[in-house]
Amino acid sequence: ASPSVQHLHIAHNKVLMTSKDAPQTDINHGSDIKLNNNDEELRKKLKPKPTPEEVRKVVAENYCDTDDTVTIIRELDSYDDANFQIQIGSKTYLCKVQNGLESKEYFDGLAADTGAIDSRKCGRIELVNGIFRHVNDSGTTTPNNLASLKTSLAIPNKHGHTVTKCNLPVVDTSLSPCPFLALQIMEWIDGTTMSEAGSTLSISSVAESGSYLGTLCHALDTLPTKYQEGAKRYHIWDGRNTSDLKKFTQYLKEEDRGLVLDVISTFEREIVTSGDSKEFRQGVLQGDFNDANIIMSSKSDDGDGPNRVCGVIDFGDTTYSWRVL
Numbered sequence: 001a002s003p004s005v006q007h008l009h010i011a012h013n014k015v016l017m018t019s020k021d022a023p024q025t026d027i028n029h030g031s032d033i034k035l036n037n038n039d040e041e042l043r044k045k046l047k048p049k050p051t052p053e054e055v056r057k058v059v060a061e062n063y064c065d066t067d068d069t070v071t072i073i074r075e076l077d078s079y080d081d082a083n084f085q086i087q088i089g090s091k092t093y094l095c096k097v098q099n100g101l102e103s104k105e106y107f108d109g110l111a112a113d114t115g116a117i118d119s120r121k122c123g124r125i126e127l128v129n130g131i132f133r134h135v136n137d138s139g140t141t142t143p144n145n146l147a148s149l150k151t152s153l154a155i156p157n158k159h160g161h162t163v164t165k166c167n168l169p170v171v172d173t174s175l176s177p178c179p180f181l182a183l184q185i186m187e188w189i190d191g192t193t194m195s196e197a198g199s200t201l202s203i204s205s206v207a208e209s210g211s212y213l214g215t216l217c218h219a220l221d222t223l224p225t226k227y228q229e230g231a232k233r234y235h236i237w238d239g240r241n242t243s244d245l246k247k248f249t250q251y252l253k254e255e256d257r258g259l260v261l262d263v264i265s266t267f268e269r270e271i272v273t274s275g276d277s278k279e280f281r282q283g284v285l286q287g288d289f290n291d292a293n294i295i296m297s298s299k300s301d302d303g304d305g306p307n308r309v310c311g312v313i314d315f316g317d318t319t320y321s322w323r324v325l
Contacts, residue, residue: 045175093185102182
């Protein structure tokens with residue numbers, strides 16, 4: 001039988017989450033960091049690790065008037081960025097400090113003379129910004145009276161830019177502080193994640209999430225060409241790149257390695273070599289549509305707790321890839 005989606009996801013997670021134990025490649029400090037080494041190794045080194053106070057100071061300096069008060073409410077879980085729920089005055093926002101890998105790609109892609117954004121060179125950060133603007137501007141509404149598509153639009157800093165360059169610590173102390181991390185303040189989508197809904201989650205809510213995803217896919221199909229092209233990037237979490245996990249399997253426990261290698265072998269034989277993948281529909285994907293990234297309204301229409309799908313977060317794995325795997 002063909003490898004199931006569940007097996008492919010298990011293989012990806014086992015390999016990439018375990019690869020943190022791999023020997024790390026030497027890279028230079030600061031702006032001389034080379035991005036042609038293994039992305040996952042670099043991403044782990046360059047994960048931001050600022051303190052709440054360090055984040056508060058950057059936000060206050062770049063986004064606030066004299067009378068504004070910045071409060072760090074809590075740090076949020078994140079695989080390779082640093083995310084904080086914050087308040088500026090009385091309004092709640094998401095503060096995202098981007099991974100050093102994508103941060104450097106973004107700032108290197110800006111025009112040297114004018115600082116203008118080139119969506120073809122500014123990588124994942126500008127791709128996600130473009131998707132958020134498009135989805136919010138499209139006015140797309142979901143079927144069956146679901147909420148309008150909502151994403152976390154970035155707000156401009158004092159200089160009118162939606163990305164702020166800052167100097168903050170990263171996981172690898174030999175590279176800290178990292179002088180080119182990208183910080184963004186983004187609109188907060190109020191609600192709870194589907195994973196937090198627990199026993200209140202209904203089958204109809206799960207079905208709604210599928211409708212929401214379908215509508216999101218339609219919106220992404222009309223994404224401007226420059227962003228469609230920007231999404232055609234290499235990303236190891238892209239299901240098409242399952243074969244590339246082989247190089248990490250040496251770090252798995254022996255009892256897991258055989259299973260993962262078997263899934264990869266079956267994937268190559270029955271999906272790639274067979275030619276079946278040539279028939280797969282392709283498009284821009286959110287890339288991580290799971291219960292931790294689906295936002296449910298805090299109250300249903302009659303006030304009985306979490307109920308309706310009201311947003312989706314985390315487009316960091318966005319690629320142009322197979323819509324069905």
